[in-house]
Amino acid sequence: MRRRNNARVLEALGVRVAKLRGVDLIRESWISIAGNPGRSLVTALGTVLGAAAFVSTLGLSSTLGRQVSAEFDVYRATEVVVRAEDAQVSREWQESEKLGVLRSLNGVQAAGARVSLFERRVQRTAALGGDTASARIVGADPEALKVIQPRLTTGRLPDQFHEETAAKVALLPKTIADKLGVQRTGVAVFVDDQAYSVIGIFDEVERSPEAMISLLVPFRVAEELSFGISADQVDREVLIETAPGAAQYIGRQAPLALHPQSPESLRAIAPPDPMTLRRSVEGNVTKLSLLLSIVALAIGTVSIGNAASASIAARTSEIGLRRAVGARPVHVFAQLLGETTVLGLAGGLAGAFLGATVTVGASLWNGWQPVIDLKQAVLATAVGAAAGLIAGLIPALKAMRIEPVAALQR
């Protein structure tokens, strides 16, 4: 009713309801912002910093996350160890036939059996006295040795022949060899009354660091020694080297291959997936940086709001004039909101660039490969615009209530 009445009155007076076209609104906002760059810069500074913090912290955390996985131990990441859940499981699962099945799996580079026995005194001579050292007696077949990868300082690794003939040969870690005064191969060491011929000395292993305190003998030799011992004092394992990235998969398949009757009696220990690891590292950093960015953007919002509120006082006369030349309160509201939104958007965009620059700069400085997600930059810009929109609400509401009379008084 009122509307129809209005239309009639407007027509009779020969006027049209004041309007502000979208294009004019954007243009006005832009002229206001660009016309006063100092004021605009101060107003948008908070959003610039907020968005920069957002993009750079997220960028740096992804860069660091990538770095973590790049430096992730590639040897450990390709090692799977299979153990029996309890000592009562029959030792059939370590037989070479089963190992053959396991080796035929795609992604298995090497797989061998290992049996670890008690710790024993190792002596240089069979007689009492002389140099002694304590070492665990560990039997490993050639394939298991491939997985362990001892680095020889002298001598050689036992081979298939030693394994099949159960030859009494041994590999010594350098620390134990030094203790016993063994400098070269060919000499014998004694465990109880049994002599073992030293065929190699190693100073490091790529996997299974516990080998560094062990006397390594062929699997079958240790197996024979184990017959007299209660099963729960013997650790039986199958060591597997996988192709990079296959560890998790092989970890799931190995118990099935080794013990098809009851795979659940075996337990495979695979390293954590590097992806999962990276995600968990990134997740922690991301939460922290998100929090920081939210704080920074909140400060940005408050700063836009503050600066816009402060500028209202200086623009009272302009707003009064706009009302005098026909602007409706909603037009004033829309323009001020438009200005803060554009400022927030521009601030967010500038901040995203700044943040990306910081990320790239820090990465170059440290020799990392920078990782910047475009989505984050877009998000930062959008959040900047939203911050501007929210920040503008209160000043815009204030401005639309300005009465032209009060504003135009000299």
Add this chain to the structure above:
Amino acid sequence: MSATACLQLKDVERVYDDGHPIHALRPTDLDIFAGDYVTITGASGSGKSTLLNILGLLDRPTAGSYQFGGIDIAAAGEKVRGAVRGQKFGFVFQSYHLVLRRSALENVELGMLYGPHRARRRRDVAAEALERIGLSHRMHADPRQMSGGERQRIAIARAIATRPSVLFCDEPTGNLDSQNTANVLDVLQELHRDGLTVVVVTHDAHVASVGTRRLSVTDGRVREEQR
């Protein structure tokens, strides 16, 4: 001259009431006809600006009726009043109210922003208005680099660009020296000669003497001075 009034106040009253009422404008009857050049004088606080604000739809009377073009717009909605203000009235203020950091042309365009014209047309009309005022050569200048007289003439160009029926001027020469005052009065005179209805509030007797009708306001009471 048309016998029907262009602006017609009947028993219009403006009372500011916060605690104890102040009668800024006591019940007033006033007819202003198309083509009038009305000057309003009075001491500070006499109510002359209140009268102008009510006539210019910048303020609402607390009682009475105000007819414009035969329609009572005293109680009309803000949409109607805003449209009339923007399209039928022009305003000139003592302190110019130009927007800084915008050229003369942009300031004149601003007067038409909320009207029916598109940007291109607004620019052409603004240029015409500046030409009419004789300031075409200052079109792209920043108001901060202008004299007070030039600024006020830019403001007049802004006010007349919409081709209003009535031009309201509140102390248009209050900030100007005699030379610039003379320039601005010349412009107003010329506009009046071209048929524009002009209402000027002033405390300068010389400015007041230019009008075809002179009103004086004392303590909210409006009196027409006979020549």
